[in-house]
Amino acid sequence: MPDVENTGTPARPPDGPPGRAPSRRAVLRGAAGAGAAGIAAATLGGVAAAPASAAARPQARDPRTAPDAAAADEGIVVHVRDAAAGQIDVFRGTTQTRLQDRDLAARLVRASR
């Protein structure tokens, strides 16, 4: 089963003291995380995606932008970072989803020959 890491997924509880409005980072992380988890499931079709939280790691960077409304026909860029390790990045809209799937990576390599 592939692992999924979404770089916009909240990696820790929203910061800011209790009783206050959620911080800017919390607002943005939450929004981006919700959007991208759906994208992973919707775009990978037959590939079973693990829950985003299962493999969530600290995000590389605060995306800072509102998530795009995901159009059904929106283009996707897939980057096989390391075929042997099964490391794949999927770019869509303003999201990036990292997969760990050796089988899918191998199929993509075969398809590209």
Add this chain to the structure above:
Amino acid sequence: MSSHREAPEISKDPVADSTDVYAFVSPDKPGTVTLIANYVPLEGPAAGPNFFEFGDDVLYEIHIDTRGHGEPDVTYQFRFATQLPDPDTFLYNTEPITSLTSPTWNRRQTYSLTRVDHGGRRVLGERLICPPCNIGPLSTPDYAAALAQPAVHALSDGSLVFAGQRAEGFYVDLGSIFDLLDLRPFQNLQVYAKALGFTAAPGVNTPKFLNVHSIALQVPVSRVTEAGRPVIGVWTTASRQRARVYDAEGGGQFRSGPFTQVSRLANPLINEVIIPLGKKDFWNTQPPTHDKQFAQYYAHPEVAALLPALYPGVFPNLAALDKARTPRADIEAILLTGIPKGIIDGFTNFTGPVQADLLRLNTAIPPTTSKPSIFGLLGGDAAGFPNGRRVFDDVVSIELRALAGVTVPLVDKSFTPDAAAGELTDGLTPADLGTPYLDTFPYLGVPYDGYDHPAA
């Protein structure tokens, strides 16, 4: 230059290349702060047929740290969109552009402005129009009044915004400085220049008659400060989406993925002369909160070591300081944390112990409206650099003098700066600009037009 083409990668991506950041309490509206971030370096005014513009695919941001932690508490985001009403002409305009609604102005940009803070995101403006580039007297007559001024937009929160072409306001003798740190007024003392028989000479303002693209905001002070914390830290970033595919079948490029930072700027000349060549591209990708990793370059600045070597006998005290490997706590304080209270009478722009390259502005210090010093704090004018930065501040001389040791006594009263240190300059002042600054927002001068520049 301040940060024009300062790193290998960004030098190939002009629309994302930040060149200067300014932050100051507005002299004509002291209840407001003016924030300016310049992009697109070294624009030749005669740029037809494709005149300069912002990148539609770039996320431009101006960040403000209001809490002294090096992170953005307020961010203003600018996104641009280009319109081409008539794709069947090769011309930018087919008749004079007499207003921002001229129908024959054929390549125009609009932008959205969004504020992001701890309360969330709020769009402050959409479809805000930029002025055209200043083409010439036939195409853009009455540029300042008819085209530039109407492009200053008032926002619902009491702010003003402008985005478009401006005259380059930064003055620097680039050709001389990057020719082995030659300062023309002192080149009779420079080892290589002296060998060639060069005598002292006035500076040459390299970017004279060139333009830039500015994004500028004038914001009520209360919108960018927190109660009891008048010092803010300002910086700009440009970001691009992580994936780009050149899609000829689709008619252009396809971009996707989250935005990732490709350029940043706060204090002038940092990535230019403090950060070494092998780290410059990396520095551009880093947030200010990670700047501790670069602190060694502030503590032991290369320029301070080069000056005694290139100007033999002129900087003996600086040479001794460098030989002793004394960390430059003065430079670290000025550029990475701000100057704590008690160092300079009545002045502080300290933000806390977090080392972060921020342009720190104490908004409680009123603007100097009568005879401000272009040497800012070094000239006894606390309203100028390194307390924020005004458009006219001589940041080249200020930083040269600081690096040469003038500011060491702030942290070591036993040190006596070399006599030459307090005189260092590349020989330029605002009088060397080709057009004056403005007295009102957006302060940077009217851009040079392409008909008259370069002159016949």
